[in-house]
Amino acid sequence: MKRVIVGDSREKVLSTLEVILKHWGYRVVVSSSPEQIEALLLETSPDLLFMGAHLLQSGPTKLTQTVGDKTLGEKCPLVVLKENGRPFPANFPCESLDVPIGLFELYAMIQKYLEKTPRKNLRLDLKLPGVLYRDGAPHLSEILSLSEQGLFIRSAFRLAQNEPLQVIFPLMGMKKELEIEGRVLYNVLPAPENNYLQGSGVEFQHLTDQDHLCLQRFIERCFLGEMTPSERSRMDLTDDQVQDLDQDVSLKLISSH
Template sequence: MKRILICDKREKLLSTLEVILKHWGYRALATSRPDELSAFLRESSLDLLLLGSTFLADGSQALRDTLACRLTDTGCPLIVLQEDSTCPELELPYETLSVPLNIFALFEFTQKHLEKIPRRNLRLETKLPGMLCQGETSHLAEVLSLSAHGLFIKTASRLEKEDRLKVTFPLIGMKKELEIDGRELYRVQPGPENNYLQGIGIEFNEMGEEALRDLEAFIQSRFLGEVSESPRGHQGLDQGQIHGEVSKASLRLVWEK
């Protein structure tokens, strides 16, 4: 199991990150104390370090030296959690993640640094009624998996392979419905190995900004609700640490010399 160390003086942020990362299947260790950070760096094997910018600003030079030495030796990636545009001065490469957190950016970082075959998008398992349209023909269907860039839709209808498709589904709880153009990426044929599931994986074509914001807001809301339903989520998840306006993740590599 991949190990992630989270160091920040903001207790609510610590607990929220810990809950989300554990939900994704990682071993998350959290601390708000500089001495514990130094001990972890000396004694533990880490796969990723999330470090608060205020933690760095208030830290001693000895802590910075230990950080630079250990991360250089191990090659452990560093992500700095920051609340403004100020970048800390460190003699090693790092990336930045803004606080409040963008869930999609956090997912992109963890996949990038921790998975051999990274997933491009945060996917939500769901069951939404839908309509799949090919030309003048429409088929009732069910959306089983959804991301901001595509979905998997279950259908019992025999469909001809076409480059252009249109899918319609409701954003339940938001009183909105999306109608999105897309193209077929893959097809699942029914068989005993997949419990006779039949459906199509669809990649969305470029959609309008408002539709993308609505879709990301729906996915984020459902994801946070899913996390909150777990026992640990009730204790540790603080949705105030999550950015309310979701948008495209912006990753930035910084190396101060």
Template sequence: MKRLLLGEHREDILNTLDLTLKHWGYRVLAVPRRERLNKLIRDTAFDLLIINADWLDANHATLEALETCIGKGASLMVLKSRETSPQLPLPHQLLDVPVDIFSLFSAIQQHLEKHPRKNMRLALKLPGMICRHHQCQLGEVLSLSTRGLFMKTGFRLDQGERFRIVLPLMGMKEELELSGKVLYRVHPDPKNNYQQGVGVGFVDLQPNAARLLERYIKTCFREEMSHRRGHHGWHTGALTQGEEDTVLRLPAPMLWETPPAPPQPS
């Protein structure tokens, strides 16, 4: 399991990132004091350090220790804390604060995963209407991203087949009608608990529809994490809000449970 060090004195950001990264399956050591973090950088092995930019400013002891760690393969991500960006002599990636959850997911995948996922997926149970050949039938969406979905359906759908999907974005009073293409099929088998369905990629997705999907996924993630038992330190304000929204309150689906289908290429 990958190990992360997280150094940040802003309590809301520290707690939110700590819980989010643990929720994604990583080992995280969150540190609110610079002196303690400096010692951990020198004395522990880690794969990624996420650190407040101010803690690197003119802190030669931290920079020297980091140079050694990065030389051994560790990565560095820096959380902005002021308008100006830090000038560091080390390879690093900057993250804006409040943090965009999609940017964080993408950055973590790139730094820590051998085969990084391109899209953050939302595990849920959402009704969806499949329309083809002048016929429509209800299905059940079990996972959703801004690029596609996985769906259970009674329709016989072949790989490469195109059709229309109608999705209600529960709680947002929005409904999307999208074009989809079957990327893969999953047949019931003991190895996948007899799960069946199709993986669908969106075709010719319009910018407005993409923004709605992103807003829905982002908001549901915030709501799920805010209400998850034991996540009392998670703060919605540490993440960017949905476009044109101050605060969104939606009924949240389940997130990041056991994937409904075997991993497929993004």
């Protein structure tokens, strides 16, 4: 299991990152104490390090020296969590994330550094009713997974690779449905090794900016919905807040204070 260390003095940053990264299956250790972070870095070999910019201010400190040893000597990737008015640690090879942190930006960073075969898009398993149009005729279908760029759909017939089609499906809880053009990328035939899964992978085409935004908000909503109540509470999210999310609310939950 990949290990991630998160150092930041902002408690909401720590708790939210800890919940999301653990939910994705990583081993996460968080701390707001520079001394404890230094000790963790000396005792362990993390696969990825998140550090608040305020902990890496210019000027030699034991922590900055230890972080430098990890990033330069041991080639541990470093992601700096930005903070207004704080100097950026230009002496370190690193990338950065804005705070508040967006779900999709965080997912892309995690995939880049922790996965051997990174996924380009956050994909969620779900079950949505849909209407599939091919050659102008509607067919009832079921959407089994969804991302920003495509979906996996099960229908009563096999689709041809590269076949153009149109899919209509509801964004549950947002009082909206999307009508999207796409093309078939691949087909999956039922077999024992895939638990007799059957369906087709569809890539979206000609997605408008508004539809893309709605799709992102819906995926964020589904992501929050699959978390347990205890996980939500650690992120300061109640069930009512999850239910009340709409297309104008993003998952930029992490306060900068």
